[in-house]
Amino acid sequence: MADYQIINPYNGELIEAYDFHTKEQVAEAIELLVEGRNKQLATPAFERSNILLKLAQLLLERKEDLARAITEETGKTIGDSRVEIDRAYNTALASAMEARNINGEALDSDAFPPMREKIGVVLWKPLGTVLCITPFNFPINIAVHKIGPAFAAGNTILFKPGPQNKRSAELLVELCYAAGMDKSVLQMLVPDIEATSYAVAHPQIQAINFTGGTAAANAIAANAGYKKMLFELGGNDPLIVMPDADLDAAVTATINQRFATAGQRCTAAKRLFVHSDVFDAFAEKLVTATAKLKVGNPAEDDTFIGPLIHTNAANEVEGRIQSAVAAGARVLFGNRREGNILWPTILADVPDCAEVVAEETFGPVVPLRKFDSEQELVAVINSCPFGLQAGVFTQNLALAKRLYNQLEVGLLAVNDGPGFRAEHFPFGGVKESGVGREGVKYAIREMSYQKTLVI
Ligand SMILES: NC(=O)c1ccc[n+]([C@@H]2O[C@H](COP(=O)([O-])OP(=O)(O)OC[C@H]3O[C@@H](n4cnc5c(N)ncnc54)[C@H](O)[C@@H]3O)[C@@H](O)[C@H]2O)c1
Numbered sequence: 267m268a269d270y271q272i273i274n275p276y277n278g279e280l281i282e283a284y285d286f287h288t289k290e291q292v293a294e295a296i297e298l299l300v301e302g303r304n305k306q307l308a309t310p311a312f313e314r315s316n317i318l319l320k321l322a323q324l325l326l327e328r329k330e331d332l333a334r335a336i337t338e339e340t341g342k343t344i345g346d347s348r349v350e351i352d353r354a355y356n357t358a359l360a361s362a363m364e365a366r367n368i369n370g371e372a373l374d375s376d377a378f379p380p381m382r383e384k385i386g387v388v389l390w391k392p393l394g395t396v397l398c399i400t401p402f403n404f405p406i407n408i409a410v411h412k413i414g415p416a417f418a419a420g421n422t423i424l425f426k427p428g429p430q431n432k433r434s435a436e437l438l439v440e441l442c443y444a445a446g447m448d449k450s451v452l453q454m455l456v457p458d459i460e461a462t463s464y465a466v467a468h469p470q471i472q473a474i475n476f477t478g479g480t481a482a483a484n485a486i487a488a489n490a491g492y493k494k495m496l497f498e499l500g501g502n503d504p505l506i507v508m509p510d511a512d513l514d515a516a517v518t519a520t521i522n523q524r525f526a527t528a529g530q531r532c533t534a535a536k537r538l539f540v541h542s543d544v545f546d547a548f549a550e551k552l553v554t555a556t557a558k559l560k561v562g563n564p565a566e567d568d569t570f571i572g573p574l575i576h577t578n579a580a581n582e583v584e585g586r587i588q589s590a591v592a593a594g595a596r597v598l599f600g601n602r603r604e605g606n607i608l609w610p611t612i613l614a615d616v617p618d619c620a621e622v623v624a625e626e627t628f629g630p631v632v633p634l635r636k637f638d639s640e641q642e643l644v645a646v647i648n649s650c651p652f653g654l655q656a657g658v659f660t661q662n663l664a665l666a667k668r669l670y671n672q673l674e675v676g677l678l679a680v681n682d683g684p685g686f687r688a689e690h691f692p693f694g695g696v697k698e699s700g701v702g703r704e705g706v707k708y709a710i711r712e713m714s715y716q717k718t719l720v721i
């Protein structure tokens with residue numbers, strides 16, 4: 267029996283059975299990547315940039331192959347998978363552009379006595395070898411958000427995808443090699459957790475760039491020891507509808523940022539805060555729009571919602587919905603399951619302590635919560651241990667700026683949802699949503715250090 271089986275979450279078909287890479291294979295890969303640092307040091311920024319530009323082009327050329335691989339292994343709809351590849355193209359292109367702009371600064375020593383008449387030249391240098399660990403839900407774009415900036419900065423990379431994503435990851439790495447990345451600069455392995463932990467603690471790994479859940483992050487942090495860590499973790503992101511909101515726009519954002527990808531997104535609009543004045547009107551519009559969504563086979567172009575990643579995930583989300591209903595929540599739409607598919611579900615009157623709102627719920631369920639005051643709104647949102655992104659629909663910019671200052675998040679989108687993301691913007695949260703910032707330019711500096719020359 268193989269160590270792991272990749273099963274299509276929609277039809278249960280076996281995609282591939284394989285054995286994890288061993289700790290010995292991890293050690294060999296790291297040894298090769300240490301040697302590869304000389305290759306990177308000998309590769310000027312413009313050549314690294316050209317390789318990343320070629321990768322961007324290859325991502326577009328192989329878009330359909332990559333999209334189908336994502337859909338088969340994760341159940342993400344083919345439409346959402348194609349969008350992911352378009353995003354990965356932008357991420358690779360931004361990495362190519364930023365590779366040419368990793369500029370430092372010059373300092374004058376005479377800003378403070380005594381007179382030294384020295385100049386300080388500060389440049390950014392690669393940390394060395396970066397362990398990049400990625401989650402299941404955006405297997406290509408999140409990987410490119412790590413490999414692209416790490417390579418642009420001049421690092422070598424050990425890439426560890428989710429076990430479900432071995433096939434799409436292999437295709438991505440094939441394109442990286444075709445674009446010009448050397449095998450001593452990029453290695454991909456799929457070891458088990460024990461062998462991954464060996465890499466995490468390895469002295470020749472200078473940085474860990476991790477995206478995933480809190481439990482894994484805590485284990486990595488406890489095991490890594492003294493090295494740079496960049497953590498992009500969970501979210502329980504609010505979408506706020508104020509009395510003066512464009513309700514149609516807010517409904518569209520809710521549909522696209524909660525039900526797309528079957529709700530399996532860190533930045534999904536997992537909690538809807540709707541002012542009492544517009545609650546009934548918004549709820550009615552949302553139910554009407556949700557009823558039109560096609561649910562089913564993720565391989566069909568017009569399917570909007572496919573299955574969750576696996577049966578345990580579907581069980582967890584279904585259980586949270588049933589638990590909320592048992593605690594008095596009203597079902598305005600959905601609460602239906604077939605296999606790993608959960609229909610988009612809209613709830614009202616959910617107790618604040620219910621798991622479906624208190625925990626990060628990775629599924630197509632949206633609890634609508636009334637509020638009456640800004641003070642109540644901020645207090646409830648900030649009571650959450652996560653703090654990734656938020657969105658508010660209002661025409662009142664003064665209110666938007668007050669929320670920007672009061673909400674404990676990494677980004678507030680105005681007249682958009684928490685799922686807003688531009689690949690070149692800084693990305694990341696506060697509290698249990700992580701440490702550090704991705705977004706290409708920012709990730710490059712997270713995986714670099716400043717070295718100063720005094721002359
Ligand atoms: N902030 C973001 O950018 C972002 C993006 C996508 C997903 N996520 C989060 O990721 C989670 C869902 O993804 P998932 O189920 O793949 O997450 P996960 O934490 O289960 O796994 C993420 C990756 O870590 C590996 N991993 C698991 N335990 C580990 C350990 N002890 N040591 C080393 N590696 C370990 C997994 O094999 C996988 O490659 C959600 O919490 C979601 O919010 C965050």
Ligand SMILES: O=CCS(=O)(=O)O
Nearest residue numbers: 403404531532533687
């Ligand atoms: O899961 C979140 C990744 S992204 O779609 O916000 O980049």
